[in-house]
Amino acid sequence: MEDRQQVPMGDERKVVSTGGLAIDGAPLSYIVILAAVVTALAFIPFSVVIFAGGSFPLSQAVLSLIGWILGPVAGAIASAIGTLVGVIVAPHTARVWIVSIYGAAMISFAAGTMGGKGKRRGWWILVAAISLLSLAGYVGMAILANGAPVISVALGAFLDWSAVLLFILPTRLLVVRWIGSQNVAKLAAGLFLGIWITYGIGHVCQSVIYYWIQNWPAEVWLTIAPIIPVEMMVRCVAGTIIGTGVITGMRKIGLVRPAEAVY
Amino acid sequence: MGWFGLLKPFTKRCYLSESDATIIRFAKVSYQYPHSERFALQNVDFSIRQGEFIGVIGPTGAGKTTLCLALNGIVPQFYGGRFFGHVTVAGQDSVETPVRNLARSVGEVFEDPETQLIATSVENEVAFPLENLGYAREVIKERVAWALRAVGLLGLEKKHPGSLSGGQKQRLAIAAAIAVRPKVLVLDEPTSQLDSLGACEVLETLVALNQNHGVTILMVSHSVERIAALASRVFLLLDGNLVTQGTPREVFGQSDLLARAGLRLPETMEVFRHLALRGQFAGPLPITVFEGQAALRNWRLKQSDLSSQPPATGHSDNSEPWIDLHQVSFRYPDGTQALKGLDLQVRQGDYLLLAGQNGAGKTTLVKVLLNLVRAQAGKVMVAGEDIRSVPVSTLARKIGYVGQNPDTQIFTASVGEEVAFALRTLGMDKSEIEQRVKPGLEEVGLGELIDRHPFSLPKGDRARVVIAAVLALQPEVIVFDEPTIGQDYAGARKILDLTKKLHRSGKTVIVITHHLYLMREYAQRMVVLNDGAVAMDGSLRDVLAVGESLGRFGLEPPEAVLLAESVRREGQSCPILPGELANHLVPPDSRTA
Numbered sequence: 001m002e003d004r005q006q007v008p009m010g011d012e013r014k015v016v017s018t019g020g021l022a023i024d025g026a027p028l029s030y031i032v033i034l035a036a037v038v039t040a041l042a043f044i045p046f047s048v049v050i051f052a053g054g055s056f057p058l059s060q061a062v063l064s065l066i067g068w069i070l071g072p073v074a075g076a077i078a079s080a081i082g083t084l085v086g087v088i089v090a091p092h093t094a095r096v097w098i099v100s101i102y103g104a105a106m107i108s109f110a111a112g113t114m115g116g117k118g119k120r121r122g123w124w125i126l127v128a129a130i131s132l133l134s135l136a137g138y139v140g141m142a143i144l145a146n147g148a149p150v151i152s153v154a155l156g157a158f159l160d161w162s163a164v165l166l167f168i169l170p171t172r173l174l175v176v177r178w179i180g181s182q183n184v185a186k187l188a189a190g191l192f193l194g195i196w197i198t199y200g201i202g203h204v205c206q207s208v209i210y211y212w213i214q215n216w217p218a219e220v221w222l223t224i225a226p227i228i229p230v231e232m233m234v235r236c237v238a239g240t241i242i243g244t245g246v247i248t249g250m251r252k253i254g255l256v257r258p259a260e261a262v263y
Numbered sequence: 264m265g266w267f268g269l270l271k272p273f274t275k276r277c278y279l280s281e282s283d284a285t286i287i288r289f290a291k292v293s294y295q296y297p298h299s300e301r302f303a304l305q306n307v308d309f310s311i312r313q314g315e316f317i318g319v320i321g322p323t324g325a326g327k328t329t330l331c332l333a334l335n336g337i338v339p340q341f342y343g344g345r346f347f348g349h350v351t352v353a354g355q356d357s358v359e360t361p362v363r364n365l366a367r368s369v370g371e372v373f374e375d376p377e378t379q380l381i382a383t384s385v386e387n388e389v390a391f392p393l394e395n396l397g398y399a400r401e402v403i404k405e406r407v408a409w410a411l412r413a414v415g416l417l418g419l420e421k422k423h424p425g426s427l428s429g430g431q432k433q434r435l436a437i438a439a440a441i442a443v444r445p446k447v448l449v450l451d452e453p454t455s456q457l458d459s460l461g462a463c464e465v466l467e468t469l470v471a472l473n474q475n476h477g478v479t480i481l482m483v484s485h486s487v488e489r490i491a492a493l494a495s496r497v498f499l500l501l502d503g504n505l506v507t508q509g510t511p512r513e514v515f516g517q518s519d520l521l522a523r524a525g526l527r528l529p530e531t532m533e534v535f536r537h538l539a540l541r542g543q544f545a546g547p548l549p550i551t552v553f554e555g556q557a558a559l560r561n562w563r564l565k566q567s568d569l570s571s572q573p574p575a576t577g578h579s580d581n582s583e584p585w586i587d588l589h590q591v592s593f594r595y596p597d598g599t600q601a602l603k604g605l606d607l608q609v610r611q612g613d614y615l616l617l618a619g620q621n622g623a624g625k626t627t628l629v630k631v632l633l634n635l636v637r638a639q640a641g642k643v644m645v646a647g648e649d650i651r652s653v654p655v656s657t658l659a660r661k662i663g664y665v666g667q668n669p670d671t672q673i674f675t676a677s678v679g680e681e682v683a684f685a686l687r688t689l690g691m692d693k694s695e696i697e698q699r700v701k702p703g704l705e706e707v708g709l710g711e712l713i714d715r716h717p718f719s720l721p722k723g724d725r726a727r728v729v730i731a732a733v734l735a736l737q738p739e740v741i742v743f744d745e746p747t748i749g750q751d752y753a754g755a756r757k758i759l760d761l762t763k764k765l766h767r768s769g770k771t772v773i774v775i776t777h778h779l780y781l782m783r784e785y786a787q788r789m790v791v792l793n794d795g796a797v798a799m800d801g802s803l804r805d806v807l808a809v810g811e812s813l814g815r816f817g818l819e820p821p822e823a824v825l826l827a828e829s830v831r832r833e834g835q836s837c838p839i840l841p842g843e844l845a846n847h848l849v850p851p852d853s854r855t856a
Binding site: 006008009010011012013014015016022027245248249252253254256257 | 298302339342
């Protein structure tokens with residue numbers, strides 16, 4: 001059959017989402033599915049939590065990805081719901097359930113704000129401010145209140161301060177540009193670096209609370225220094241593998257792109 | 264008895280309100296999905312009066328589903344994109360009225376009821392939309408009872424939706440849609456996944472809703488016979504354009520236009536078109552089987568032996584069976600006896616059509632064949648080996664399986680990788696994989712799409728990706744489970760042509776389907792399963808020749824067979840194709856034998 005495209009004769013209508021089927025421009029079905037993915041991955045542990053017991057769930061690897069796909073608001077909601085259900089069905093993955101949910105939401109929110117446009121261009125500053133305050137509290141308490149050696153704290157909190165620094169610097173925008181690239185290698189690099197940054201932000205926001213609750217001894221800082229980066233590598237590699245497949249697939253299939261997505 | 268029998272008293276008596284009020288108005292509607300260069304709908308303009316029963320036909324990609332989604336505002340409110348013109352439903356503008364409000368006026372039922380059922384009991388499922396709309400408890404109870412009565416599910420309130428049959432599930436989806444008492448019910452291919460019995464239940468429900476409750480119905484279907492029998496008006500969509508509309512007789516009378524759209528005529532009409540071309544029939548062509556049977560009163564069939572005519576051709580011989588099931592029984596853990604002493608032999612080169620209503624044992628039979636479940640009694644031999652001693656992976660290389668839903672068999676991000684997937688897991692080297700992938704894709708006509716993501720392709724092409732992946736393993740037997748579901752006529756023919764090509768190349772083909780009308784030019788042998796055992800086994804022509812009696816097994820014979828049955832005398836061969844029937848029909852005033 002010949003293609004018979006015609007000029008529309010009707011008036012063009014202003015299309016707005018009024019159906020209640022989307023949150024902040026992200027289809028409800030995406031939010032539900034990604035929340036379910038977080039819950040499902042919450043069953044899979046990938047590392048033990050030293051000094052506190054329990055295990056880290058693999059769902060931590062996809063929290064940033066959810067923020068880049070759904071945007072800051074819908075991403076934070078999906079991650080929070082998924083983590084909430086996750087801590088109920090797999091309680092060994094959460095030390096303090098509300099802190100786990102806060103951390104998960106913060107990671108997705110931070111990821112979503114990295115590519116903010118228009119009125120949302122400055123949302124990242126809020127994230128930067130919260131994470132800087134958290135970092136100050138975390139490090140300050142260790143050095144000033146507990147007398148931990150500065151070098152030990154600097155090494156033990158390497159993930160946290162490097163993430164906050166990279167978030168504040170233009171690396172934030174570089175990550176968004178790479179994730180938006182059609183080049184798969186750049187996409188993977190953007191995901192890897194972006195997970196390091198956003199998870200680090202979530203980590204410092206949670207750690208300051210855990211440190212306040214548990215107040216671990218000064219010796220611990222040096223012990224965790226080599227472990228945390230290794231764990232982070234696992235999160236980054238897993239998140240990059242999953243994220244590259246998901247984003248490449250979503251582009252190829254032509255699925256509806258949420259309004260705040262950065263891919 | 265099939266669905267047509269149940270519809271006999273209802274046909275063409277759709278409810279129309281005395282006020283003739285317009286309930287749906289499409290005014291110059293055009294719509295473009297985001298990231299799409301094409302318009303899915305183009306300047307579509309029509310009105311529907313309250314109480315009409317509208318049938319919508321068109322090939323895949325014509326815009327039928329988009330039209331349905333535009334009625335309840337999902338297009339454009341959910342998808343976004345560019346929208347031109349106005350859609351008004353019960354006085355509400357579909358762009359300005361939130362979907363949740365439009366849902367009070369428009370109920371929507373999709374092809375696969377599984378995608379719509381979410382609750383843990385039948386009554387909770389129907390209550391769910393009412394609860395969301397904030398109805399009082401007493402109102403909800405009254406509406407649930409009303410809706411379940413209307414669809415004939417009263418008494419099943421406490422059952423889990425997952426335990427219902429396909430027809431019952433679809434009726435439950437309809438009950439949930441009508442519980443809010445919408446003025447309009449939109450159904451997108453509501454019977455395509457159902458067997459004849461399930462389809463009959465659903466269509467009977469729709470007719471009753473239309474006639475007894477005045478619900479306006481808009482139904483999309485590839486089954487032109489059903490549209491011809493039920494609809495008061497038919498819309499034909501093509502490339503997003505409403506190219507024609509009118510009564511079924513007016514629309515199906517435009518055979519050239521239908522042919523251009525890749526659609527077929529209702530089969531009764533096709534028979535009479537052949538007769539008219541020969542000058543043996545004059546006047547308006549009958550479009551339903553009842554009209555056809557009435558028009559053939561006093562006609563007779565020529566005496567001739569059709570047993571040697573196609574489709575009775577193939578490679579079958581009297582060699583040893585390649586697949587031999589002897590007294591096979593299987594019972595599921597919940598106590599369901601799926602197979603009861605089943606005997607079946609399949610020889611190399613057979614083209615076998617396996618039919619039977621839902622629950623007859625077809626899927627279990629395939630599972631037993633593939634060693635996915637082990638028969639509790641009897642013996643299953645494949646290529647001379649008892650399959651109890653054959654690993655599943657080895658058997659999978661001998662018997663390829665193409666499932667009903669291709670999406671459940673797709674794992675990778677490109678068509679080429681998908682075809683290579685199983686080969687890699689078998690440890691083949693790269694060069695051997697390359698030698699199989701490209702030719703395999705060319706064999707199914709997808710050679711150009713090797714780098715595409717499988718899910719970016721239409722469903723028909725996704726099915727062909729799976730077929731290519733199965734063929735890459737070079738199995739001796741290929742089982743196709745309902746390969747034509749969800750396909751338009753042209754798409755279904757493409758897939759079946761591929762099965763024919765495979766058969767001609769020496770493969771043994773087993774097709775499971777309830778679309779008997781599609782199989783007449785393909786299968787040579789037909790086996791009917793009923794209640795876990797073989798009820799009929801013979802040449803396709805001989806089995807179809809029993810005509811309306813196939814209804815006993817929940818099967819729907821093609822209309823040509825039903826027309827032949829009305830004029831056939833005992834002992835005469837049965838024409839099964841429209842042209843073949845027209846060739847053998849003798850008018851009442853003719854003296855030729």
